[in-house]
Amino acid sequence: MVKHSKVTVTLTVNGVQRTAEVEPRTLLVHFLRDELGLTGTHIGCDTSQCGACTVLLNGDAVKSCTVLAVQADGAEVTTVEGLGTLEALHPVQAGFWEKHGLQCGFCTPGVMMAAVALLKQNPNPTEEEIREGLEGVLCRCTGYQNIVRAVQYAAQQLASEGEPGEQVAATGGGA
């Protein structure tokens, strides 16, 4: 059996630098949840299908159940806790609230992070592009229709606010 050696991992999570000693096999999602107590990111499957664990890694959406914490060493991670605050919601969060884009809420953080990335790549998506862009997330409650509306709402908000890409970085720090 392999000796459970540890490695040092340093990440900037939601704008705050965090360092920990972890086993190399530690999944990023477990690092966030168990080491850092950021339980907003959820685990819904084992095979990289459901996307509940989606976070931003250096600004790109990734499934944190399929990334080792050590792979993210030195990177910037944004989780739902760093997306926006109740007082200053990210337009995607606002869209989900306004348009009833969530029911049980379990998939929601991951879906929202995927939506943030989708809008960064395509700020003005058609309904079809939104639905295609959500290929990497599963929601069992909403039937997706209000998620689509939420993303459309966010796209409009972001368009009226300016550059979508800067929003996330500006509201980091919720760790």
Place this chain on the structure above:
Amino acid sequence: MASVFGAAVKRREDARLITGRGRYTDDVQLPGMLYASILRSPHAHARIKRIDVSAARAASGVVAVFTGQDLAGKMGLIPTAWLPPDSGIRTTAHPALAVDKVRYVGDGVAMVVAEDRYAARDAIDLIRVEYEVLPAVVDQEQALEDGAPLVHDDAPGNLAFHWKAGNATDEVFTQAEVVVRQRFRQQRLIPNPMEPRSAVADYNASTGELTMWLTSQNPHIHRLLLSGILGIPEHKLRVVAVDVGGGFGAKIACYPDEALVGFASLQLGRPVKWTEDRRENFMATTHGRDMVLDVELAGTRDGTLTAIRVRNVANMGAYLSTAAPGVPTILFGLIVPGPYRIPYAGVDVRGVFTNTTPTDAYRGAGRPEATYLLERMVDLFAREIGMDPVEVRRQNLIRADEFPYNTAMGLQYDSGDYEQALDKALAMLGYEEFREQQEKLRQQGRYLGVGVTTYVEICGLGPSQVAGAVGFQGGLWESATVRVHPSGKVTAFTGTSPHGQGEETTFAQIVSAKLGVPVEDVEVVHGDTNRIAMGWGTYGSRTTPVGGSALAVAADRVIEKAKKIAAHMLEVAEEDVSFADGVFSVQGAPSRQVTFQEVALQAYLAWNLPAGVEPALEGSAFYDPTNFVYPFGTHICVVEVLPDTGEVKILRYVAVDDPGPVINPMIAEGQVHGGIVQGIGQALWEGALYDEQGQLVSGTFMDYAMPKARFFPTFETAFTETPSPHTPLGVKGIGETGTIAATPTVVNAVLDALAPFGVRDIDMPLTPERVWRAIRNGRDGA
């Protein structure tokens, strides 16, 4: 008075959920917490000859390992709570960990408890189990055959129960002008709430209290059952289930795993957490549906339906799960005649043990299966007599002036205007225009089809006497407390346990409208047995019709008391006081008034109360409904079938549902959307597949096709609102209508599209290959 109905109030639960501040069970972190992992059987049927846990016990970080032998005498068996009467039901022993035999792939064999998740998982691989593999039986009809492997020695023939109901006789069918017959397979589905099951147990030896956070739809039922299993009195057992990530029926049951977590904490005196992974969820969380249905529908040449009967062979899996026996019997059988005037109906249901994961409720639970067969049969009947399927429906729908309507299965439908919903849906779609367009496109080699479903469902479970009569081991009334604080702010407690349905908001709307206080002034509390005395949970679309009714009654009791105090404050007789929009005023002198908040303060200061009135302002209700409620509606779907690949494209989907008066249209619409997608999921993609050895072939999201966003167009939804005469608010239910209606709607649409090929039936899910083959066989046959 401000209306309870119609306001699309944004959900208050969202504030925490969109900011990552929800607290689902796996989010609970406690000092000194241990983690559990469960070793599950890789065999569908095997004798356990030997288990060696020594290496696992010795592994670094491992605190304890339990096997079935270790539990004997220390922990009770897992119970079945729904025992349909006169069915000869056999509840066989279900230990939390297998002792002599494993009976399905996923059956628990041992539990490891370790210092962290990773150590617990590693130790699982160190347990050596010697199995003697036995022949397995997977299919329920094969399980009934002579010589089939026996799942339980004390259930001969693998028959778990045999239940019959109805008034249909052979004579009705032999004398009928037209009889159509068809066999349907309701494939097995995996409920797959996005949150896997999880439990955290924290036993405090010094107080003797055990706290359990559970992924539960019904924490009080879990407290009741776990109290018995673990031998800990109810007042020392607290179950918490506030944020639960979806259930769809799969979080009703009392599972071995959660009980084991409680057991481990009791044994070790430390908090223990267990969370299943998705693979375990596929194997060890209850499945849904899985019935083989032989149906006969009789009628006249001019389109009048006269009788229906069904033979149902239901796959119960390896053990009878908590509510499972009620699903293919009561919840299925009683609604078989649906929304039609069918004077004769009969069901014959056999529940069968097999070497598969136990089945139990899955969104709709029995009613989708009944609606599916009925709506498929109506289309086949229409085809048989050469009538438009919509006309057959219209001709047989119970008319608005016939309510309350007594059905052949002994139910009394409360209210409805079925034809109004049908007309509205047809108008939204433009049914006649579609038929013309369909014909034109067929000439061009394009195959479009339309499916129309008119349904009624039974929900709002339910009257306690009836629940008892149908074998549910508990009443299905509901509790509510409306506690007004001195400032006039309100806490509303409900024994229902919403997990995504939004009742923190809609229940606040009910109480706010009743009391005339701002909706922000009402907090709704649910999902904690220490805060709510008793309740029966959230399932079967009961939350609003039963739990909401309880709250309405409790709020009325608050008003009743407040009125006495207000009259005293206003120095008039109680009957001279009127109450509206949060203000008590003197009739005839409306400027003389006190606000609800002023009354609340006075109720607590209590130095100036009328004689005989106690201090404080609180109302409680234990509401027991007098009947079920019967939502209904019409769903219509238009599909296009691509003949080269067999793919089905959903072009339009129209849903008109009548859940009674709608409290929050935004939330109600969301319930419809989600239900439709699950219903279509069954029609087109979802299906659990076992091989002959009982291995679950579709055991991950890589194989089991969950509906995705890109599979759907925008749905067109609307409501009609027919109050129920017997609930205080007139409300019915909305949680399951989509799942009930959507499946036959889509399948009938596909079969309509394929009518030129003479296709009569395709097994669900209608995968591209199955559709392609049906077309090819049709072409060859033509």
Place this chain on the structure above:
Amino acid sequence: MIPSAFAYERAESVEQALALLQASGGEAKWLAGGHSLLPLMKLRLSTPPKLIDISRIPELRGVARVGDRLVIGALTTHRELAAHPLIREQLPALADAARQVGDLQVRNRGTLGGNLAHADTASDLPAVAVSLGAELLVVTPDGDVVLPAEEFFLGPLVTAMPENGLLKAVSFPVPPGHTRGVYEKFPHPASGYAVAGVAVTAGVNADGVVDYIRVGVTGAADAAYRAKAVEDALAGRAPTQEALREAAARAADDGVIAGDAFASEEYRRHLCTVLAERALRRALA
């Protein structure tokens, strides 16, 4: 789902990576994006004692035109493949296929090298690689090795990769400027992988006959294959509807087609022909 324990080393250069592999006695596995390997490890179907992280090696990155070929670093992500101007212009079939891999999150993370080296039978990119005659550039302690894609994919998760080698880049011959490249896919509704996928790069000369045609098929067989029968049927012919249909009908001829729970062998054969026809139409329209 938790992988079994392993040791971890991060390589900063190709040379160091090879040395680390050698030091592990060949037991270690490469870790790039991890999107092929980690899912297997989480299911404990793969339990390597050591992972060597190659994701930060600069030599494995980059897209460059080298003579008449486009050389693409192994670490190039699917998203980069789909978006890179050079690839979109010169290898449109590759960009089209990369656009259809998995989902947004997976495309951000999964790499060209990882995808090809993993050799999942239902992976999209191998169809393009075999169709265009790509070469896999592998470095080993004994020197560089060039492996033609057509000889690389041997079976499910089995390749001709030398055990001591590291895939550095993939070199694609750039097809003539008058050709068009496309990828047509029938995704599995659950996994998103190809139940069948057909890559076509083709062009018509001034005389109106097909003078360049390359067809690759994935998903349907035990390994991605070049559909020579389709190419032969169409080369030198005018791309009439009938010619396309006849050629497409041979899309399953060159593979050992397999069935599974979702799609039988017969249906997969059929899908190959349907997708081939769609792809040929798009490429030669």
